[in-house]
Amino acid sequence: MDSRVGKDGRDGGAGGVTRAIRDDIIRGVHAPGARLAEEALSARYGVSRVPVREALRTLEAEGFVARRPYAGVVVAALDDAEAEDLVEIRSLLEPLGAARAAVRHTPEQLGRLKELVALADDALAAGRLEELARLNSRFHEVLAQASGSRTLTELITQLRWKMEWVYTAKLPRRAQDSWREHREIVAVLESGDPDKAARVVTRHIGKGRGAHRPADPQAIAVDQDPED
Amino acid sequence: MDSRVGKDGRDGGAGGVTRAIRDDIIRGVHAPGARLAEEALSARYGVSRVPVREALRTLEAEGFVARRPYAGVVVAALDDAEAEDLVEIRSLLEPLGAARAAVRHTPEQLGRLKELVALADDALAAGRLEELARLNSRFHEVLAQASGSRTLTELITQLRWKMEWVYTAKLPRRAQDSWREHREIVAVLESGDPDKAARVVTRHIGKGRGAHRPADPQAIAVDQDPED
DNA sequence: GCCACCTTGATTGTATACAATCGTGCCCGA
DNA sequence: TCGGGCACGATTGTATACAATCAAGGTGGC
Numbered sequence: 037m038d039s040r041v042g043k044d045g046r047d048g049g050a051g052g053v054t055r056a057i058r059d060d061i062i063r064g065v066h067a068p069g070a071r072l073a074e075e076a077l078s079a080r081y082g083v084s085r086v087p088v089r090e091a092l093r094t095l096e097a098e099g100f101v102a103r104r105p106y107a108g109v110v111v112a113a114l115d116d117a118e119a120e121d122l123v124e125i126r127s128l129l130e131p132l133g134a135a136r137a138a139v140r141h142t143p144e145q146l147g148r149l150k151e152l153v154a155l156a157d158d159a160l161a162a163g164r165l166e167e168l169a170r171l172n173s174r175f176h177e178v179l180a181q182a183s184g185s186r187t188l189t190e191l192i193t194q195l196r197w198k199m200e201w202v203y204t205a206k207l208p209r210r211a212q213d214s215w216r217e218h219r220e221i222v223a224v225l226e227s228g229d230p231d232k233a234a235r236v237v238t239r240h241i242g243k244g245r246g247a248h249r250p251a252d253p254q255a256i257a258v259d260q261d262p263e264d
Numbered sequence: 265m266d267s268r269v270g271k272d273g274r275d276g277g278a279g280g281v282t283r284a285i286r287d288d289i290i291r292g293v294h295a296p297g298a299r300l301a302e303e304a305l306s307a308r309y310g311v312s313r314v315p316v317r318e319a320l321r322t323l324e325a326e327g328f329v330a331r332r333p334y335a336g337v338v339v340a341a342l343d344d345a346e347a348e349d350l351v352e353i354r355s356l357l358e359p360l361g362a363a364r365a366a367v368r369h370t371p372e373q374l375g376r377l378k379e380l381v382a383l384a385d386d387a388l389a390a391g392r393l394e395e396l397a398r399l400n401s402r403f404h405e406v407l408a409q410a411s412g413s414r415t416l417t418e419l420i421t422q423l424r425w426k427m428e429w430v431y432t433a434k435l436p437r438r439a440q441d442s443w444r445e446h447r448e449i450v451a452v453l454e455s456g457d458p459d460k461a462a463r464v465v466t467r468h469i470g471k472g473r474g475a476h477r478p479a480d481p482q483a484i485a486v487d488q489d490p491e492d
Numbered sequence: 493g494c495c496a497c498c499t500t501g502a503t504t505g506t507a508t509a510c511a512a513t514c515g516t517g518c519c520c521g522a
Numbered sequence: 523t524c525g526g527g528c529a530c531g532a533t534t535g536t537a538t539a540c541a542a543t544c545a546a547g548g549t550g551g552c
Contacts, residue, residue, distance in 0.1 A: 073532095086505085106533075107513095118415060125357065335503090
């Protein structure tokens with residue numbers, strides 16, 4: 037149970053602490069609304085208060101924690117309406133990213149996507165769902181990067197983090213067959229058709245309906261599949 | 265030419281430095297690609313290196329600067345493709361925010377919007393364009409907050425900052441008559457119709473066409489109006 | 493003359509120490 | 523008994539000092 041950030045991580049320094057705290061928030065180690073005292077964090081992650089403070093500043097900008105002057109930071113609480121908005125925003129941005137990726141993707145990125153699909157096939161055959169989830173994150177991360185837009189990439193990545201955050205505490209995983217759709221995405225990217233790429237990803241995300249119409253407040257994305 | 269952050273600012277501490285540096289980046293004081301040495305910044309803004317570092321962490325998360333380990337931070341450079349993406353992303357998110365605002369806005373927020381429109385009328389009559397620009401920012405800020413979604417509010421606010429950043433260096437202002445449309449937005453919000461709100465803001469932003477189709481690469485938002 | 497290596501300088505990353513601020517509990521008085 | 527005020531503790535915000543790392547320039551050898 038030692039969460040201290042390893043010295044070996046490629047991102048030396050406070051960046052590692054940022055990732056560690058963010059992961060712990062997503063995984064529910066730090067519950068929403070919990071107070072995050074700087075000294076406690078510095079003890080827990082084995083660094084001084086300065087990197088902790090910088091990490092908290094990053095997490096604040098990303099929306100994972102809220103800061104009030106001289107009152108400390110607390111883990112942000114995502115209510116149902118926020119969760120619904122996340123789904124909606126993502127259903128707008130990821131198709132846009134896919135459309136960009138269809139035009140701008142590099143051969144190397146396409147190769148990485150194909151590689152990830154192949155790895156997922158192996159993992160699926162071996163029944164390693166844990167591996168599948170990790171590959172899923174990587175797939176969408178590379179897909180976002182293929183958009184060629186730094187802004188889009190960062191936004192989509194952060195949205196995915198928050199989606200994971202929301203779903204981690206809400207439902208068990210059901211991951212398997214989304215990879216058939218992943219393979220389809222790669223094929224569309226290779227064809228270079230932006231419209232088709234956007235449509236495929238829209239369907240993949242699971243919000244095929246019109247954009248701006250607010251969904252039924254009752255159906256708070258509980259039927260969404262975290263593994264997409 | 266003293267940019268040091270005043271002690272009087274409501275947001276005590278490093279938050280003020282963050283705002284100051286961001287404003288200077290947006291205003292072009294720190295040119296894209298410029299190296300931002302921490303000590304130079306701390307001298308310029310009259311604080312120590314620690315608040316500067318925290319501010320840079322925030323600005324990094326917001327995408328205004330890029331950090332490379334032990335290599336310092338540089339002001340991010342937005343190429344034309346990025347600028348185009350910003351326009352596209354905003355044309356997706358602001359209508360969504362308006363749709364949410366039409367349903368969730370509080371009476372207080374609606375009052376503030378009306379008040380801003382009135383103030384803009386006065387400023388317009390007096391010919392104070394500088395005041396108009398500031399009111400314009402406030403209007404869209406309150407409009408975003410009225411969406412009731414913290415995520416949406418932050419995203420839209422950051423996008424607006426970046427739009428301002430892009431346009432500051434590119435074209436002169438032409439601000440006047442967008443306020444007629446602002447008044448229209450307020451009316452739609454009061455009516456409570458989400459679809460109509462989304463349509464009005466979509467037209468207001470100036471990208472009425474379909475969402476995912478990439479725009480003509482030649483027409484890089486140069487004909488966009490920064491004052492909307 | 494050119495390349496590899498090392499040294500040096502500057503800059504970032506981190507830790508420790510100090511100051512400012514706020515919440516809290518206690519005490520006193522009505 | 524209850525309310526206001528005050529002092530205390532804890533925590534955040536900031537400044538200074540030190541360690542780690544990298545880039546550049548010089549020097550020696552080939």
